[in-house]
Amino acid sequence: MHNVLMRKLESFIRLSDADEIRLANAFRPSRRFAARTDIVPEGDDPSAAHVILDGWACRYKQFTDGRRQIISLLLPGDICDPHVFLLSRIGHAIGALTPVTVSRITGETIRDLKFSSPTLQEAFDREALATVEIQREWTVSLGRRSATERLAHLFCELHLRLAAVGLADASSCPLPLTQTDLADVLGLTSVHINRTLRDLRNTGLITLSGKRLVIEDAQGLRQLAHFDPTYLQVASGETDPLGPLHH
Amino acid sequence: MHNVLMRKLESFIRLSDADEIRLANAFRPSRRFAARTDIVPEGDDPSAAHVILDGWACRYKQFTDGRRQIISLLLPGDICDPHVFLLSRIGHAIGALTPVTVSRITGETIRDLKFSSPTLQEAFDREALATVEIQREWTVSLGRRSATERLAHLFCELHLRLAAVGLADASSCPLPLTQTDLADVLGLTSVHINRTLRDLRNTGLITLSGKRLVIEDAQGLRQLAHFDPTYLQVASGETDPLGPLHH
DNA sequence: CGTTCGCTTGATACCGCTCAAACTGCGTGG
DNA sequence: CCACGCAGTTTGAGCGGTATCAAGCGAACG
Numbered sequence: 001m002h003n004v005l006m007r008k009l010e011s012f013i014r015l016s017d018a019d020e021i022r023l024a025n026a027f028r029p030s031r032r033f034a035a036r037t038d039i040v041p042e043g044d045d046p047s048a049a050h051v052i053l054d055g056w057a058c059r060y061k062q063f064t065d066g067r068r069q070i071i072s073l074l075l076p077g078d079i080c081d082p083h084v085f086l087l088s089r090i091g092h093a094i095g096a097l098t099p100v101t102v103s104r105i106t107g108e109t110i111r112d113l114k115f116s117s118p119t120l121q122e123a124f125d126r127e128a129l130a131t132v133e134i135q136r137e138w139t140v141s142l143g144r145r146s147a148t149e150r151l152a153h154l155f156c157e158l159h160l161r162l163a164a165v166g167l168a169d170a171s172s173c174p175l176p177l178t179q180t181d182l183a184d185v186l187g188l189t190s191v192h193i194n195r196t197l198r199d200l201r202n203t204g205l206i207t208l209s210g211k212r213l214v215i216e217d218a219q220g221l222r223q224l225a226h227f228d229p230t231y232l233q234v235a236s237g238e239t240d241p242l243g244p245l246h247h
Numbered sequence: 248m249h250n251v252l253m254r255k256l257e258s259f260i261r262l263s264d265a266d267e268i269r270l271a272n273a274f275r276p277s278r279r280f281a282a283r284t285d286i287v288p289e290g291d292d293p294s295a296a297h298v299i300l301d302g303w304a305c306r307y308k309q310f311t312d313g314r315r316q317i318i319s320l321l322l323p324g325d326i327c328d329p330h331v332f333l334l335s336r337i338g339h340a341i342g343a344l345t346p347v348t349v350s351r352i353t354g355e356t357i358r359d360l361k362f363s364s365p366t367l368q369e370a371f372d373r374e375a376l377a378t379v380e381i382q383r384e385w386t387v388s389l390g391r392r393s394a395t396e397r398l399a400h401l402f403c404e405l406h407l408r409l410a411a412v413g414l415a416d417a418s419s420c421p422l423p424l425t426q427t428d429l430a431d432v433l434g435l436t437s438v439h440i441n442r443t444l445r446d447l448r449n450t451g452l453i454t455l456s457g458k459r460l461v462i463e464d465a466q467g468l469r470q471l472a473h474f475d476p477t478y479l480q481v482a483s484g485e486t487d488p489l490g491p492l493h494h
Numbered sequence: 495c496g497t498t499c500g501c502t503t504g505a506t507a508c509c510g511c512t513c514a515a516a517c518t519g520c521g522t523g524g
Numbered sequence: 525c526c527a528c529g530c531a532g533t534t535t536g537a538g539c540g541g542t543a544t545c546a547a548g549c550g551a552a553c554g
Binding site for chain 1: 306308310314315316318319330333334336338339362369372373375376379380382383385386387389390391431433434473475477478
């Protein structure tokens with residue numbers, strides 16, 4: 001078994017065969033969820049971390065008046081809360097945006113893995129750090145970037161994250177989100193997302209059709225977004241399809 | 248030596264005397280920084296984690312065109328990036344908002360502490376988790392809360408965080424931020440912060456003068472902000488000055 | 495084939511921004 | 525002790541980016 005989480009951790013630090021086996025044995029049987037269903041409902045009693053093996057999910061918070069904010073996007077290889085077991089209750093939900101396959105690892109097991117192997121510990125720590133860095137960039141986007149900049153920045157981020165786990169090619173990647181989903185990620189309305197997308201298309205930076213994003217002008221998109229790819233490169237290795245020194 | 252970081256960790260989990268001593272010995276000599284100076288400049292080579300002992304600091308990102316977003320507020324007891332040593336370069340700066348005293352702990356030392364004591368490991372993990380939860384709530388605020396709601400929510404958060412380290416009383420706490428700082432936290436302009444503050448004052452929810460915030464109607468403020476205090480209570484213990492079940 | 499969901503576009507409203515000016519408090523130096 | 529400067533606060537007027545409301549359209553699907 002050599003799944004997408006391993007691919008992601010390998011992008012941070014080289015794992016020994018022994019560590020790979022240990023990690024492979026940690027996975028509980030995988031489960032499938034239909035699109036638009038909750039993987040972890042709000043207020044759930046959290047026991048294990050979830051690992052996305054296939055499909056896109058999100059962490060989100062919904063207000064009683066209908067407002068929804070997507071707090072983070074969970075792509076294949078992402079670990080959802082390696083520390084949840086420390087919480088008595090979580091205040092937001094995890095939902096599937098597409099059909100999703102997840103496996104689980106108990107908090108106990110993660111703790112054991114980290115104790116038994118410094119390499120695995122470092123791998124998990126780097127993955128956690130990358131997650132935090134993404135969340136920080138979202139804070140910057142929501143606080144100070146315009147609608148166009150936010151969209152451009154998100155596209156740069158997603159392309160890079162997907163490339164790191166082998167799910168993107170040099171200039172395109174899947175984008176299975178509706179415009180409403182994008183709106184709830186970026187703190188905008190779907191109507192405005194629609195118009196902003198049209199602008200990005202008209203300026204020739206991207207094309208977007210059939211759930212696939214094509215980045216026509218990566219340099220231009222990054223410049224527009226003030227995108228600095230280094231924040232995702234917690235890894236020592238090279239995972240940026242554009243290469244270094246290109247922003 | 249019994250500093251504010253210990254007080255914070257103790258609020259998560261009871262530490263043994265041995266752990267307290269181990270932790271006390273981990274601190275490097277403290278340093279002072281003047282208000283409005285950088286503790287860690289952008290692009291710095293990060294080696295050690297910083298611990299705020301006194302004063303307020305922030306993590307922020309500044310654009311070349313002048314826009315600034317404060318990514319997180321660092322209060323006494325907060326650890327600034329226990330994992331920085333994994334990064335080769337950080338893409339944002341840490342700045343002092345008031346005069347600040349910080350100590351440092353090397354990444355090596357933190358790693359050793361966590362290996363030597365499961366209790367300390369759990370304490371550090373809980374502190375990290377609380378930090379992430381705060382960042383997530385900021386994402387929700389910036390994405391989907393109105394200016395008034397954002398301000399109200401921030402005040403609730405700060406009061407609770409300060410109470411956890413003994414720096415707030417039942418209905419008031421220090422607030423040494425300028426209106427421009429608040430604007431850069433909440434993704435607004437200082438002019439609009441000023442008007443929103445006036446509204447909050449006029450509705451009798453708060454008073455604010457001389458760098459001190461008084462919460463006149465905690466229930467009303469929380470309701471307005473959709474504030475759910477549980478997200479900060481990674482602890483098993485009780486640190487909410489309003490008590491449980493009050494939201 | 496009807497229904498639903500997502501996309502697109504138009505008209506209008508409003509929240510928060512920009513620019514500008516005056517006011518306040520406070521530290522500093524003459 | 526006063527004059528000054530400066531940083532922060534307050535208020536006004538007008539603008540603009542994004543929201544709201546509404547309608548039509550196409551494709552997927554039961």
